[in-house]
Amino acid sequence: MKRKVRVVVWGLGSMGSGIARMMLGKKGFTIVGAIDMDPKKVGKKLYEILEIAANEDNSCTVTENAEDVIKKGFADVCLLATASFTKVVFPQIKMAAEAGMNIVTTAEEMSYPRVVDPELSDEMDRIAKENRVSILGTGVNPGFIMDLVVIMLTGVCDTVESLNVKRINDLACFGKAVMVEQGIGLKPEEFIQGVKNETIAGHIGFLQSFGMFEEAFGIKMNNIRQDKEPILTKVPRATDIVSVNAGDVAGCRQLGYADFDGKTFITMEHPQQIKPELENIETGDYITVNGTPNMNLQIKPEIPGGIATIAICVNMVPLVINSEPGLKTMLDLPIPRAIIGDVRDLVKALD
């Protein structure tokens, strides 16, 4: 039997701890290092944080000092779930790559980093190749449902006139950070002000999805534009975290458009809100391909964001380990797939 795949998990928020828990539920992974800044977590055993029974694969001590575990020969792969932006995760990626670790990150911008940070992308590609590792950013969106699945569907098309992609999802299960990013609970005028001064981030990912479309199709799109509109609720809506009065903001409808050949080629619509069912709004993922042939795909209810992002990060690990070195995107690698058997059967020989 091959040795287990050794993992460092960097960041133990809801994504990072979910990733750790999922890996430990599978055969063939061992978590040899865990990094987090939260004083409540530092110094504890990983199994304590995850509230699972101790064993040899989950008994590392959480450290706040990356250099304790990001060091040569220590791990095969680093799962990085610390931030959304390439510029923020770049130093962490550099450190892990130089320690010889393959990297999978949840950072949204890293799903297609070239569109915002072309120089840093070149630099990451160079570092990855020098150190014979691969680097991938992925997640449910960007990384899967509003880009990869859409592109794959066009694989059975002769012509594509336009693409309409819509993801209606429920944010009720998320925490305070997401509520603030989406402006949930604000008055309508506060939301509009927040969009202006960029305190409302909304969905990070349309620019990255558009970059994937351009590369996949071998085209250059133009007039790329985005809007953020408040979703005003007619009824009170509440979660454990936030209460929204009727007339106030229950979510953010993000819209994105890109033109090709003189007309709107891609339309993205992503209304994210808490408790859509209170206004009888059905959640779902919808893809319409106008072309030869026309196609209408739907997934109802929507692919749930949290578990799906966790799962795709874990499931891509064997493909990232097996890949040629370099900075990769989901367009470069074979399709994601669930790990059902032992992960050791899916990876090529480890050093």
Place this chain on the structure above:
Amino acid sequence: MKRKVRVVVWGLGSMGSGIARMMLGKKGFTIVGAIDMDPKKVGKKLYEILEIAANEDNSCTVTENAEDVIKKGFADVCLLATASFTKVVFPQIKMAAEAGMNIVTTAEEMSYPRVVDPELSDEMDRIAKENRVSILGTGVNPGFIMDLVVIMLTGVCDTVESLNVKRINDLACFGKAVMVEQGIGLKPEEFIQGVKNETIAGHIGFLQSFGMFEEAFGIKMNNIRQDKEPILTKVPRATDIVSVNAGDVAGCRQLGYADFDGKTFITMEHPQQIKPELENIETGDYITVNGTPNMNLQIKPEIPGGIATIAICVNMVPLVINSEPGLKTMLDLPIPRAIIGDVRDLVKALD
């Protein structure tokens, strides 16, 4: 500007001629050779067969002698649409590979040849590597909707308990060969006899799809079994090719099952018939993932078989050219995607 991608099309039936027509509608392909056995086609110019205006990319003369065009340095890729079975296309694949051509074939068994012909698969892999080319079998099914898309959907899953895949499609647009293969127009007892003595082929592909699932998930399934049932019509149904009386066979419902871990893991249901709308049967593709998370995907109406198979064969050409040499499956290569721009922008340098 790079030179055009040079293509030989082998087989000018409905798939092969569709492939030729689609390629000629795109920028960057030139068809330098066409092979067919039909005396009505041999000696004609390709543009005559396709009924399109002549130009430099479609003016080759159709030959029945493969050696006229399957020769070293003559083409970059061979599109092979002559037969369904690996054993039948193997000599053609060998010849094209030894002439230095990458190969994409519609042969259903070639979508995952290892399951029926492991030795021939090893041989093709060896020949491909020796000649620095790649070989791929693909199509809408097997190759896409009942396997690749299903597997990709599990990429956002932690656990997968079972998979249900259903494709309800209309065969009305197909020709005589398909009607015979599916037993359409027969009496119920003739159908049952035809299944027994194997004159009714039904759908070729479930074994190949199961092979893809096993490799993707890193598992070994067992108790793989298939059934073919007649679809008896309550009302008369007819196409230009065939007329079916009420009570007779309007199609073939193919069922496939594979077990894992002591229970049915994959259920495939593929009722193929003419004019399902006459009994108010809606066509569509349906995928249910029972796992974490559960997911329900539908595409209504179904992805149309003919155009989709043609398109995926053409769209995979740049990915096959760019691939490392060897016998490949859809699991090995990046996702299919429409060719919208110039194909030359999608391929690496051609010798």
